[in-house]
Amino acid sequence: MPDPEIMYYDAELDVPGSQQHNATADKLAEASETIAKRRSLHVLRDNPIWYFDPDSGAQKAFYGDAGLARTDDAETVVADQLLIMVEVVSTNDIRRERKDTLQQKRLNEANEVPEFALLFPELGDPRAFELYRLDENxxxxxxxxxxxxxxxxxxxxxxxxxxxxxxxxxxxxFKVEVYDRAELLVDAHTARLAKQRAEKRAAKAAREAADAKQQAADAKQQAADSKEKAATAAREAADAKQQVQRAEERAAALALKLRALGIDPDG
Incomplete structure (x- = not known):
């Protein structure tokens, strides 16, 4: 436990964050790591940061959820080195919410941290994200x-x-996407889920393609069967026509013979 004489610490506020809070903080931390590596910055996540307490004027160490700083030693960061501090707001305890919002905002403003943001992680909370920047005053x-x-x-x-x-x-x-210029920074968990969804879509598309191919093959076979049936029917019709023709020819020949004998075949 930090020394209460020099570190800002309140045991009553040491309440575990919600699952959504922690998941959002993890996503933010991963995105921040990518941003930091590309710019030779350090990510501060629950690291002690030395501020001047606006109430006492004494220098004390406070904590934040995700900060980016220019420093060679992430363990001895002072507020002057911060470029931005993002606080993932805990709303499951009103005291923690006040600390994360009002107190942290006042603390960072008093120490002239250039930018300070509040991220509200709970999905049922209509608030989402607020970024504050120091003005000329x-x-x-x-x-x-x-x-x-x-x-x-x-x-x-x-x-x-x-x-x-x-x-x-x-x-x-989650509510907020983090970008590095045009690139959407996706955390590992979200990337895995996206990959799984893509694999499911690909598998579904493959099944549908296979089904379509089988249906086409079945239709082709049915067409071939129908063509064969039509050909058979045509042959049978031709055979029947020939049989009728031969029968008519035999009848005509017989009629001639009968007439030759003086017998009228129609009488």
Whole structure:
């Protein structure tokens, strides 16, 4: 446990996050790692970060969910090194929610962290994502989405967030997508699910193609059978016609013989 004399720690707020909170934090951390590696930054996830406490003025270590910083030592980060801090808000306890939102926002603003974001993970919560940026007066100002629905970071060029339509939250299992320029950053779990869905679609398409091929073969065979039946019927009709013709010829010949004998075959 951190030393309460120098570290900000409240045992009453040490409440486990919900499953959705933890899953969202994991997704955010994976995306942040990708962003960090490409820019020689460090990801701070539950690392102690040294801030000046706005209430006491003393320097204390506080914690955040996902921060990006320029530092050579992730264990001794000060607020001045932060580029952005994202807090995944715990809403399963009102005290933790106040800490994650009001207190953390005030703390980061007072220490002039350039950007601070709140991510609300619970799917039943209408709130989703808020990015704040320091204005010229040193106060946080809410950053609106651009024409493409992206909320762009100014301190980490290329990093942006997009809030999904609420109708897709439950199907996707999360609310916010993270982008590095045009690239959607997908965490390993989501990538596995996407791969499984793609494999299922491919297997279904293969089955449907096989069924269609079999149906085509069956139709071809039926057509061949029908053609053979038609040919047989035509032969049978020709044979019947010939039989009728021969019978008529025999009858005519017999009539001639009878007439030769003076017998009228029609009488």
């Amino acid at each position: 040193g106060k946080y100002e809410l950053v609106p989405p651009d024409a493409n629905g992206r909320i762009e970071s100014a301190t980490v060029p290329g990093l942006s967030f997009r809030v999904l339509p609420a109708s897709k939250w439950r199907a996707r299992g």
